[in-house]
Amino acid sequence: MKFIIFVIDDQLENASGTEMEAIDHFNEKLQNGGHWITAAGINHGDAATVLDNRGDAGIVSSGSLYNEAEHYSGFWLIEAENKDVALKLAAEGSKACNRKVELRPYL
Numbered sequence: 001m002k003f004i005i006f007v008i009d010d011q012l013e014n015a016s017g018t019e020m021e022a023i024d025h026f027n028e029k030l031q032n033g034g035h036w037i038t039a040a041g042i043n044h045g046d047a048a049t050v051l052d053n054r055g056d057a058g059i060v061s062s063g064s065l066y067n068e069a070e071h072y073s074g075f076w077l078i079e080a081e082n083k084d085v086a087l088k089l090a091a092e093g094s095k096a097c098n099r100k101v102e103l104r105p106y107l
Contacts, residue, residue, distance in 0.1 A: 002037065002079055002106040003086040007099050009073035014041070019098050026096035030078060035089060037077035045071050073099070 015023060030036040045064025052059040064071070076093060080086035083105065090103040 001082060001086070002077065003083075003090075004104050004106070005076040005078060005086075005090045005093050006072045006102040006104070007041075007074040007076075007093075007097055008070050008102060009099055010070045015097060019096075022096040022098070026093055027076075029092070030076065030089070035078045035080055035085075037079055039074065039076040041074040042072060044073070070100075 027036070027039060030039075045066065048062075048064040050059075050061045050063070050065050074097070078086065078089060080089060086103055086105070090101050094101040
């Protein structure tokens with residue numbers, strides 16, 4: 001099963017040096033365990049663009065659709081045998097990046 005782990009942030013600063021070390025170690029664990037698909041940090045929602053071309057509307061808006069204090073700052077795409085394994089990995093990811101995370105299964 002495939003899952004996405006969103007990193008939820010409430011600050012604009014990048015992860016600290018010790019957080020990056022912990023994230024790198026967690027990434028290695030995912031890779032060595034056969035759970036790794038990919039991961040990345042993403043820009044704050046201020047850098048987003050929302051497009052709606054349904055019915056050829058051609059609507060383009062700067063910024064995120066959601067303007068909350070908390071935002072997604074990164075993600076891991078993982079492979080896990082089941083949701084219990086994915087939950088365990090998400091908890092480890094939260095600890096590694098020192099942020100809240102949100103786990104969602106792929107459809």
